[in-house]
Amino acid sequence: MxxxxxxxxxxxxxxxxxxxxxxxxxxxxxxxxxxxxxxxxxxxxxxxxxxxxxxxxxxxxxxxxxxxxxxxxxxxxxxxxxxxxxxxxxxxxxxxxxxxxxxxxxxxxxxxxxxxxSADHQRSVAAPFEQKNLKAAVSGAKSKEERAIVTCLKVVYWMAKEGVPLSKYESLLSLLSDLNTPNVESLSVNNHVTYASYKSACGFLDAISTTIDRSVTETLHKSPVLTILTDESMDTAVHNKLCITARVIDPHTMMPATMFLTDLRITSATGKGIFDAIQGHLAERKIPIMKVSGLGTDGASVMTGRKEGLTGQFLKVNPHIINTHCSVHKVALCSEQAADQVPGMKYYQIILESIFYYFKKSALRVDNLSAVQKLLNEPTLKCREVHQVRWLSFFQALEAIYRTLDSLLSYFSTASDAKAQGLKKKIGQDFFISITYALMDILQPIMKMTLFFQRKDIDIGSVQAVIDSCIRDVRALLEPEVDGEGLPKPTFMHQLKTHLCDGFFKGNHAIKKSSFSFEKTRVDFIKGLIDNINKRFPDKQLMTSMCVFGMRPVTFLSEEELSEWGNESLDVLLDHFAVDKSHTFKDVSGQKTSVSPAIINREESKKEWTKLKQVVRVQGYPRHSTSALWGLVQQYHSADFPNMLKLASLVLTHPVHTSDCERAFSAQNLVTTPLRNRLSAEHCDRLMRVMIQGPQLTKFNFNSALIEWRGQKERAIFRQKTCTDSC
Known part of the structure; x- marks a missing residue:
């Protein structure tokens, strides 16, 4: 066959x-x-x-x-x-x-x-070119769909970054379509799948947040140590929220950074409840709790308590843990407590509050005051409220009074209501006017130090210099108001002598005498302020001792001075990090003791410190930045100074302040508003992560977010294209 x-x-x-x-x-x-x-x-x-x-x-x-x-x-x-x-x-x-x-x-x-x-050979020769063209066509078609999704990701990213509710996503996408934005028309798969809904926007947000969060987790794992900055608050929806941020360091460049981790909703605001929330979050990222070397808190007892507080809970795990009271909070407490000890200052604060509440709910009074301010060519300013929880509020209220004092006196002189007449008597006294000018001098250096401590990444080597400069400037106000050449100092008190003379303020308003002594009030407040700063920022504490790692003056010292410089501060650090630490506590099973071995070797650290000072001096390493200096030490001398580099990692990640938590709460208030108070905790957390931790729109890697979004499940927009290609 x-x-x-x-x-x-x-x-x-x-x-x-x-x-x-x-x-x-x-x-x-x-x-x-x-x-x-x-x-x-x-x-x-x-x-x-x-x-x-x-x-x-x-x-x-x-x-x-x-x-x-x-x-x-x-x-x-x-x-x-x-x-x-x-x-x-x-x-x-x-x-x-x-x-x-x-x-x-x-x-x-x-x-x-x-x-x-033959036809076979001719087709074979042409096949590679046809294959290349076909691949390019298919690739171009896929890229068109991907570019459309990237456009959506960029829209959602911009909305989250700017605090625009995602409920506006559909409207914004419709606007982009009307404006003929490229690739938007490719989003419509069919009548049911258009990727223009609120649910789609939430999916894009989840992919973006996950991409950012993955990068944060990788950074946490790379950092040899980290410190936790935390604070708790209540949002607009009356939920207890715990903000957690972290200070980390790049082990190769010694560059520190502060990163937003999460904004959790908690049910227990006790020390144990906060500790469990932090420990649980770190466990989700597979970060051991022993890696935490320090805490930054607002100084509340629930945070600082060594028994049942958050610090006590951490001490049970790591006795070497350092709890640092936020420096900005401490500066605010210095001013507040110094004022509370002086009767004249308490009287002055009462008057400031009375002026604010007089204008608070009266549009007519505010308009009349504005008209007087314009008439007298003074800035159109509103009287500000003094908030106990806002660090700059007192100075802002004081500055508004100082800049519009002439207008206030003119307004109260013409107002006929009893409250206005009562305020006219109070602010029309020499004490009120004089203390206003004096406080403008006194609080200037305090505000400079406050703004320094609010910076995102503070150079630890500059901390002591800023504190010393503030004390020096405040103390100088107690000295005679003349400079070295016998000329008047350019201070606000110098202006007062020309503005307030012969019983008149600026020649227009008759001023009466007060029962309070202005000079005694001014001197007592200045002395109390200096004493409080010295108590809250002592020279021998850990944070100020860490400043020697900036090594600022090494090139200006003689050999004898260099050999002794920084040794005392180093001893303070070694007394904590170069010894075994233990913490005794009680639990349900009885008394227990946790032990933590020394982190560095004391004797080797001293030898390395002596040698390091000489190396930095001889090599002429730049010392304008502490992290840059230690980056050079890590790069060129890592084998010579292992103990010093460990200590430098602890120093550079030390939590000087918790301003980043306060900034997170500001972002939280932009996300959770009275009109958006039903947002879930997870959704709010994602929005805050993009707003705080996300880079600029042009610097974000949307390809990574696209891969994350596609990997979450099979997507119709790409499934349809695959089916079309295979047919």
């Missing part, structure tokens, strides 16, 4: 996958031919077709392959010298079913020329 004739595939039966070089079994006896048959048209001779399975032609003559053919018919002609065959490489690559694809010993020029003119 003659063999069955093989089915010849028509060109229309071929799949697009052929052009990508994919292999598929035909299933008919192992024949893997995927070539395009041409039904005998322009095919090679019939006797070669029938012998294609063996590739050999029995001519009765011995034919030889001409080596010159390899050059003439390059690059596709090949010679198999071992099996004495010649074949076409491009046809074989596509697994076509012809003699030259399998290989033939019919070494004739006519064999080669017939193959060149």
């Amino acid at each position: 003659p063999p069955k004739r093989k089915h010849q595939k028509l060109p229309s039966e071929q799949t697009i996958l052929k052009f990508f070089g994919n292999e598929h079994d035909s299933g008919d006896g192992g024949d893997k031919s995927h070539g395009v048959d041409n039904d005998g048209v322009d095919s090679e001779c019939h006797h070669e077709k029938q012998n294609a399975s063996s590739g050999c032609i029995n001519t009765g003559k011995t034919l030889k392959f001409q080596q010159s053919w390899l050059t003439k018919y390059a690059p596709w002609l090949r010679h198999d010298a071992e099996n004495q065959l010649m074949y076409c490489s491009v046809c074989r690559e596509l697994r076509l079913d012809n003699a030259m694809a399998v290989g033939t010993n019919n070494f004739k020029t006519t064999t080669i020329t017939r193959h060149i003119t």
Whole structure:
């Protein structure tokens, strides 16, 4: 029985996958031919077709392959010298079913020329170009869909960054479509899938937040140590929220950074409840709690308590933990407590509050005051409220009074109501006017120090210098108001002598005497302020001792001075980090003691410190930045100063303040508003993460967010395209 004739595939039966070089079994006896048959048209001779399975032609003559053919018919002609065959490489690559694809010993020029003119060979030669064009077309089509999703990601990112509710996403996307924004039209898969809904926006936000959060987790794992900055508050929806941020350091560059971790909703605001929330969050990121070397808090007892407070809970795990009271809070307490000790200052604060509440709920009074301010060419300012929890509020209220005092006196002089007349008597006294000018002098250096401590990444080497400068400037106000050449100092008190004279203020308002002594009030407040600053920022505490790691004056010291410089501060640090620490506490099972071994070696650290001072001095390393200095030490001397580098990591991550938590609460108030008070805790956390931790729009890696979004589940927009391509 003659063999069955093989089915010849028509060109229309071929799949697009052929052009990508994919292999598929035909299933008919192992024949893997995927070539395009041409039904005998322009095919090679019939006797070669029938012998294609063996590739050999029995001519009765011995034919030889001409080596010159390899050059003439390059690059596709090949010679198999071992099996004495010649074949076409491009046809074989596509697994076509012809003699030259399998290989033939019919070494004739006519064999080669017939193959060149065959349809099989011509398609094989053109296939790589068609394959390349097709890949480019498919890739371009996919990129168009991806670009459309990236556009959505950018829209959601911008909205979260600017605090725009995601409920406006559909409207904003519609606007972009009306403006013919590229790629937006590709979002519509069908009537039901358009990626323009609030749910889609939440999905995009989740992908963006996850991308940012993954980067944060990677940074936390790389950092050898970290410190936690935390504070708790109540949002607009009356939920207890706990903000957690972290100070980390790059072990290669010694560059510290502050990172937002989360804004949790908590049910227990006790020390144990806060500790469990922090520990649970770190566990989710697979960060061991022992990696935490310090705490930054607002100084509340629930945070600082060494028994049941948050600090006590951490001490049970790591006795080396350092709890640092936020420096900005301490500066505010210095001013507040110094004022509370002086009767005249308490009286002055009462007057400031009375002025604010007089204008607070009366639009008519505010308008009349504004008219007087414009008439007298003074700035149009409103009286400010003094908030106990806002660090700059007192100075802002004071500054508004100082800049519009003439207008206030004029307004109260013309107002006929009893409250206005009562305030006119109080602010129309020499004490009120004089103390206003004096406080503008006194609080200037305090505000400078407050603003310094609110910086995101403070250089620890500058802390002591800023504190000393503040004390020096405040103390100078107690000295005679003349400079070294006997000229009046350019202070607000100097202005007072020209504004308040002969019983009149600026020559227009008659001023009465007060029962309070201005000079005694001023001196007592200044002395109380200096004493409070010295108590809250002592020279021998850990934070101020850390300032020596800035090594600012090493090039200005003699050899003898250099040998002694910084040793005392180093001893303070070694007394904590170079000794074993233990903490005894009680739990339900009785009294227990936790122990933590020394982090660094004391004697080796002293030797390294002595050597390091000489190295920094001789090498002339720049010391304008503490982290930059230690980056150089890490880069060039890491083997020489292992203990110092460990200590430097602890110093550079030390939590000087918790201003980042306060900034997070400001972001929280922008997200959770009275109109958006039903947002879930998770959604609020994602929005805050983008707003706080997300980089600028132009610097964010949207490709990573796109990969994250696509990986969450199968997406219809890409599934539809895949189906179209495979059809």
